[in-house]
Amino acid sequence: MRTALITGGSSGIGYAMSRRFARGGYKLLWVALDQNELIKAKAALQTEFNQAQVEILAIDLSKAESAQAVYDWVTSNGWSVDTLVNNAGFGTYGYVSDIPVEREVAMIRTNVEATYRLTRLFLDDMLKRDAGTIIQIASNSAFQPVARMNTYAATKAFVYQFSRALQEELRLRKSKVRCLTVCPSAISDTAFKSANGLDGVRTFKGLATTTAEEVADDVWNAYTSGRDFIVTGARMRFLFGMRRLIPYGLQQWLVRRETATT
Ligand SMILES: NC(=O)c1ccc[n+]([C@@H]2O[C@H](COP(=O)([O-])OP(=O)(O)OC[C@H]3O[C@@H](n4cnc5c(N)ncnc54)[C@H](OP(=O)(O)O)[C@@H]3O)[C@@H](O)[C@H]2O)c1
Known part of the structure; x- marks a missing residue:
């Protein structure tokens, strides 16, 4: 049975993507x-897909040792990961000097370090098998500086650059392993916005707002058709296509507008 390891699989787009993988017959890790959320989400998924196999691990990915602990959990159970989805992450909002340093460091560790470490750990096994896919959840905030979501956007710029270059390296070494980079725009219906103090920020009812279902459909279609990069949501794809025509000043005006509170 094919197996997908999805970080943050119990919530938001992680859960929406899990529904596609469960429908596709994958075992989910x-x-x-949050242990209680994991248990509740597992029960909900198995109510919808009664054959779904789901294994859960509650762990704080902002801790440096957690990625290795995840890898040890997988290998000590004899599982092999066909598809790794680095999706867990969170954001901060406000002027950088107003945000507690430790909160941003925890975000950098979760969004960047855990993504990097998990990629390295599972990539080695995938390269040995010459098979597997790594799906990296970046963001449209990776494409330009984002005042008031400064450090968050920088973490996603890392994920974007690292993952797209990894795909180029895989191509260069003629590997069958693939890296799919995903850049969603603001998602209106996940816990992300409330959990990160973003309620009332215009982008969640903005130019290119999307939903968890739309993101999951776009990711699944990109994954099953062998693509290596996807901007999710038709309106964001249009804006992304236009971005080279938009001067920096106008781009930043749009970003300021999108990240303002209403
Ligand atoms: N929402 C948006 O507008 C948006 C736009 C672009 C990209 N993204 C990216 O999409 C991904 C998923 O976000 P979402 O919108 O689906 O939000 P979400 O519903 O809040 O999901 C975030 C998931 O990450 C997990 N997580 C957060 N911090 C963690 C930590 N320290 N250790 C382990 N797990 C942790 C959460 O676990 P618990 O539920 O157990 O806390 C949750 O399952 C994130 O990487 C986010 O940056 C979101």
């Missing part, structure tokens, strides 16, 4: 912070 979920890693997230």
Whole structure:
């Protein structure tokens, strides 16, 4: 049975993507912070897909040792990961000097370090088998500086650059392993916005707002058709296509407008 390890699989787009993988007959390995949420989400998924196999691990990915602990959990159970989805992450909002340093460091560790470490750990096994896919959840905030979501956007710029270059390296070494980079725009219906103090920020009812279902459909279609990069949501894809025509000043005006509170 094919197996997908999805970090943050019990919530938001992680859960929406899990529904596609469950429908596709995959066994799911979920890693997230909150044990109760993991148990509840597992029950909900198995109510919808009664054959779904779901294994759960509650762990804080902002801790440096957690990625290795996830890898050890997988290998000590004899599982092999066909598809790794690095999805767990969170954001901060406000002027950088107003945000507690430790909160941003925890975000950098979760969004960047855990993504990097998990990629390295599972990539080695995939390269040995010459098979597997890594799906990296970046963001449209990776494409330009984002005042008031400064450090968050920088973490996603890392994920974007690292993952797209990894795909180029895989191509260069003629590997069958694939890396799919995903850049969603603001998602209106996940916990992300409330959990990160973003309620009332215009982008969640903005130019290119999307939903968890739309993101999951776009990711699944990109994954099953062998693509290596996807901007999710038709309106965001249009804006992304236009971005080279938009001067920096106008781009930043749009970003300021989108990240303002209403
Ligand atoms: N929402 C948006 O507008 C948006 C736009 C672009 C990209 N993204 C990206 O999409 C991904 C998923 O976000 P979402 O919108 O689906 O939000 P979400 O519903 O809040 O999901 C985030 C998931 O990450 C897990 N997580 C967060 N911090 C963690 C930690 N320290 N250790 C382990 N797990 C942790 C959460 O676990 P618990 O539930 O157990 O806390 C949750 O399962 C994130 O990487 C986010 O940056 C979101």
